[in-house]
Amino acid sequence: MKSNAPGQLLGYALQFPRALYHLLRSAPNDVVCVEVVGDVAIRYSNGELLTEEDKSSVLGNVLTDRSKDLWKTLSNWIEASNSGFIDIEKTQFVLYTNQSGRRGLVNEFDEAQDPLKASTALKKAKDKLKELDVEHEIWKYYNYVVNENEIQFMEIIQRFNLQIESGAGYDAVRIEIQKKHVSEKQIDFIMENLNGWVLKIVVESIAARRSAIMTWEDFDKQFKVLLDRSRSRELIDFTMNYNKEHDKVKKQFKERPIYLKQLEAIELTENEMLEAISDFLRADANLERWIENETIDYDIALDFEDRLTKFWKNQRKRIGITEKNLNAVEQGQLLLSDCNSRLETIRDMTPPASTIPGTYHALADEAEIGWHSEWDKIFIKEKGD
Template identity: 65%
Template sequence: MKSNAPGQLLGYSMQFPRALYHLLRSDPYDVVCVEVLGDVATLSSGGELLSEEDKSSIAGNPLTDRSTDLWKTFSNWIEAIINKDFDIEKTQFVLYCNKSGRQGIVNKFSLAQDLSDVQSAIEYARTELSDIKSDHEIWVYYNFVVNENETLLIKVIQSFELQIGNGAGYDEVRTEIKKTHVPEGQIEFIIEKLSGWIQKIIIEKIAVRENATISWEEFDHQFSVLFDRSRCRELIDFTMQYSMEDEKVQDQVKIRPKYIQQLEAIDLKDEEILAEISDYLRADVNREKWIAGEIIDEEVALDFEARLISFWENQRKRIKITQRTLGEIEQGQLLLSDCKSRQEAIRSIYPPSSTIAGTYHALADEPTIGWHPKWENIFSK
């Protein structure tokens, strides 16, 4: 069964990245809104308005000369001016489209610089659509715009801009984030954080019949720390706690890599082992992200591991001398506990709590270290 639902869903969903794009470009005291003064709009403290309509398509160009989307958009803008919803002298009109196509009327309107250009663009539209009859689906909009309100159309075109994007609308967001000097490897993570927040805020406001507006101050309060940390190349935690039922955790349980066997050798309980698996997975993900984002390099990683190994070796000797009365299992559990609680920095920055334990488990998997006093006899390298 054919359906227009995917295309419609894309159309509505694209307003989220567009709102995010405008927030990233906004200034203090600006307000960005969705479905209030257009699909997406930015209202400045001085009363200037940028009203944007978003048009999308999965297949082709949605803004052809005879498209309803094109003429309905200009009709809505002119109607809003007549109803005094927009101040024509303070409004910029933007039409955003996620697909490019053959140059046509909308491109002529966008490229018009002065009054002469605008009038020429309107005459071009009249010529191209001279065969349009009153029963055509665009006639009611085209007639209202071109024939009945040419004076207002001229003013709209003088403040009009066509913007062509690509796909789902996130390319422009990536560009704006990159301008803030955020490391390349962290851009996608930041987009996910920003997108999740903005969707939640907008949907919650619409659900309680409030205007979906977000101020620059709200956005800055929520994310200024994240951007600062990213620019300083801090060790951001890109992960979340893995639950016991998580597929990746269960995969580790099934294959029983050497670090899990090492934990079993000191009789760790099942629930404790699952928690250690979570730390191992989180540390693995963060390490890859940090290296990809050039936050750390191989030399820094090896130095961090070397310091952990040195601490492990010293604790192992200490326990062997001072805890002779403990059995081998208890000695191993104590060594694991001491190493997990170790505070060790990377580039003078303390990493997320899972990093120490997870890195120790990675070393135990090689195995470079072990927990049981006789680990070297039990586990071959």
């Protein structure tokens, strides 16, 4: 059993990415609506209007010379003008489709940007369809447009724009989001959530028998919230816990890099050292992913390390003054505990729990910091060797 239901469903579904597209291109005090003035429309702050009809197909071109979609759309626009619902001189008329086809009348209308070209396009339409039977499904629309409202038709096609985009309408949305300097890694998250917001507004409005209207101001608030969320959500833990049987843990434990030797110097247990290895590996992996995903850059990473180092210096000095009763090992353990418990943010976001201790171990591995009171005498020399 054949059905054009998939194509019709796609036609309705196209309204959501198209509304989102127009919202992304809108400006303060503009209003975008769905199923109010055509499929999608934008009322500009200066009083002008863009009205759009969205036509789709899963098989082929829906805007042939004898297309009902084409002639019914033109008829509806003229009827809206004749009823005073729209002002042609203040309106842009857009016909959007997801399928291209061979050149036809719709292309002639699209190119008729002045009275002479509009007159030529009208003549071509009459010539091509002069043998159209009055019983044809498009006759009443064609007749109303070309024969009964010739002047309005020519005025409309001078303000007419045909837009063709393959697919489901989201390629244009992606480009508009990208124009707002959004990272490629963040676009899908923002696009999906904005589309959900548009869908919710439209469905709830229609269900409540209200006009589905979205203001630039409401959209702007939503966009900013999602942009902040997209950045926050990317400072996530991409790693897993490394248990003692993990190959990387075994390798680190066997090779004893400097940060582990620093922990040995303050007599940490084997379990504590295994936990340190896990933190070190996780922090390193996450940092690499965050930089790769453009969540942070090297300058932000260096600033984070600088703040941790400054805290380490202050705590080391404090412990040296206030905890003189503790020996070098105990002072080192206290310093490590204080540093691992430190709360720091990266770009105002709280990083995964392993990040701060793991970064401290990375600094210790470079002999930039240490835990034992004489760490610099021991490990800076070892690093140089």
